Amino acid sequence: xxxxxxxxxxxxxxxxxxxxxxxxxxxxxxxxxxxxxxxxxxxxxxxxxxxxxxxxxxxxxxxxxxxxxxxxxxxxxxxx
Amino acid sequence: xxxxxxxxxxxxxxxxxxxxxxxxxxxxxxxxxxxxxxxxxxxxxxxxxxxxxxxxxxxxxxxxxxxxxxxxxxxxxxxxxxxxxxxxxxxxxxxxxxxxxxxxxxxxxxxxxxxxxxxxxxxxxxxxxxxxxxxxxxxxxxxxxxxxxxxxxxxxxxxxxxxxxxxxxxxxxxxxx
Numbered sequence: 001x002x003x004x005x006x007x008x009x010x011x012x013x014x015x016x017x018x019x020x021x022x023x024x025x026x027x028x029x030x031x032x033x034x035x036x037x038x039x040x041x042x043x044x045x046x047x048x049x050x051x052x053x054x055x056x057x058x059x060x061x062x063x064x065x066x067x068x069x070x071x072x073x074x075x076x077x078x079x080x
Numbered sequence: 081x082x083x084x085x086x087x088x089x090x091x092x093x094x095x096x097x098x099x100x101x102x103x104x105x106x107x108x109x110x111x112x113x114x115x116x117x118x119x120x121x122x123x124x125x126x127x128x129x130x131x132x133x134x135x136x137x138x139x140x141x142x143x144x145x146x147x148x149x150x151x152x153x154x155x156x157x158x159x160x161x162x163x164x165x166x167x168x169x170x171x172x173x174x175x176x177x178x179x180x181x182x183x184x185x186x187x188x189x190x191x192x193x194x195x196x197x198x199x200x201x202x203x204x205x206x207x208x209x210x211x212x213x214x215x216x217x218x219x220x221x222x223x224x225x226x227x228x229x230x231x232x233x234x235x236x237x238x239x240x241x242x243x244x245x246x247x248x249x250x251x252x253x254x255x256x257x
Contacts, residue, residue, distance in 0.1 A: 034210075
């Protein structure tokens, strides 16, 4: 049987604590259904002028030959 | 050592996710009790309707488009079955009371709208998204749970009728008094 010294024991203890804590991280980022209304409000949008933003994206697309990176489509209520 | 650590992490991670997935209610499980105030200030306790009424709970939000889409269907169900001891409750979670009042007036809701101000009930019922329809029989058991009203509500209702005591409903008793 291999014997561990104090330093190794402490290292082992902290490793286990970190592993257990990390396993609970999955529950931290859930947006509750009733909070999604706030996220869908106009003030939460990245751009104030949607038309101007679309135009700028189009220009970027034609000049740089690149597009995307502006999020995806989706409903706010989590149902569709 | 690292391999063991990764292995333990994976097991704990999936176990945690599995436990969280088990939290939500299913058909056949008893409906958690609640005491909530309605827009009119009346207090409603689920357990007080046990054996007397079939309960229809509809979790909604004023900003949710799917909730608005299903409203005509809910209004029809309420209209057709309220005299047969169906009690429908709309439940709004954590929204401004004035906003809810405007919404109820606009849609001319004939059933009580309960205010779940601290989202306690939403958590109890494992709300994952709006809308959510729940049908509870006279024994307090959930018989339907879904994001839409049941397709054949009349079939479900006729099955559940035997779970309630026949006679004048609570609403009618109050009206007589």
